[in-house]
Amino acid sequence: MMKRTGLIVCTMFALINTYAQTAEDFYNQGMKKAYSGELEAAIALLDKSIELNADEYVAWYNRGMAKAMLRREKEAIEDFNRTIALYPGYKKVYLNRGTSRKHLTDYDGAMADYNKAIELDSSYVDAYYNRGLLYELLDKKEVACLDFNKSLELGSYKAQKKVDQCNDTTLPATHSILRLTEKSTDETYGFTPENPIKSGTGPNGGPANQRAYLNLLRDALGNPIAYERVGNCCSYKSENGLLGLATLDKYRITYKNDKGEQKETIVYLSFYDFETPEILVGFNTIN
Template identity: 30%
Template sequence: MSSKLVEKGIESCRNGAFGKGVSFFTEALESDKNNVEALYNRARALSRVGKLQESLTDFKRLTEIDSSNASYIGDYAVSLHLNNENDSASLAFEKALALEPNNPYRYSSRAFFKDRIGDLEGAIADYEKAIELDPEDAIALNNKGLVEEKLGYQDKAKKSFDKSNELVGYKPENKTEPVNSPTPTDETSSKQPSRGQVIKSIFTKDGFKDFTEFSKNLFKGNRGKK
């Protein structure tokens, strides 16, 4: 019974109905209070609907259940950061990374955190480590380019964007077009998918796994047109 409710919750979240997903996960936990899958997914979904304190409560319980689970700790770190508890978030990111030192996502997630708190050079270093571990990580390359751009490293940013574009199969119609050019018409957009659309189509192949990755909104706009 509870497993079917979890499946319904996951499907709801895949479709963007996170509030409905929370309801299914809660119902599953009422049926089986020890259903860790329901608890984990509810914690993630709660963060997406802005109920951060409730999300933190669930994540804290998860880390108490399994203190060596890097996924629990890493997502807990995200929720802590979203709740402006950055000192605690930093410690949680470090712990998750220590548990999975060869997982590129651990470096990418910490890099995004560092970017948001203003440690731009630290963010680049973490993205570079993520790319070293996974040279085909188009997301990390794009995000690194965004940080390099903030720091004024235009040549480096262009290289990062170009490599990321190459990996996802995105080919700007005019590579010399400035970033702040007028928004294309609907007719043009229908012919040439935006870089964000290309990235999103790749992200969603892994389904629910990706729905809480806080880097998912970094691809608004065509940052590859350099």
């Protein structure tokens, strides 16, 4: 009887070792895919790693990062929440959950996460910089500049440009696009050069405001759209343009219609002028 018991125990230990190694193998393979930019493949491998060992916080965290990079922010936050449950003191997860929350317009949640990251590490340079960006987005320049200066003091090369902007009193007024609240009823809005989306110049420059607008769009099924800039065109009169003329930027957007069919179209945006941006006909925004 003792010999049988000993055999069972040894077999159990062998199974446990195989189990742990297999989870680690999937994790390592997933990370290799992530580093090579194959994010969907990385997620699939990290899924298998988590199935075999659901107590390893780094697998949840890195799967969340891969999802965030694919703009699957809600799913990313779920993984970050699990990471925090397993390792409440992991500062990086608060930083990146904060950024995902910001992308979903949960600005209070984002601020709480950046504050928590700084609470965990008072020298966390990336947390100061990202909190500064959020303050800037919320039009709280004074406290934003304090964070940018702190970030620069801690060695962030990115913060130098922001500090220079803080010290420059000649910069024109900017417009932050925090949410899209109005739906256009004009089917030409955004889809024709005669009726462009006027996103204005934001705290991170004109093109950044265009991206902010497009990042807030959702297709008919509620999914993020894909987009790429494909050039500019179409001069029009504008007091904010060079010699009284401005141009439009053209973006190709890829999305699914209400039937689930993948479609492409061109939209036109201007960062020279600002009018409160509206949601395109047939599209939605973040709920």
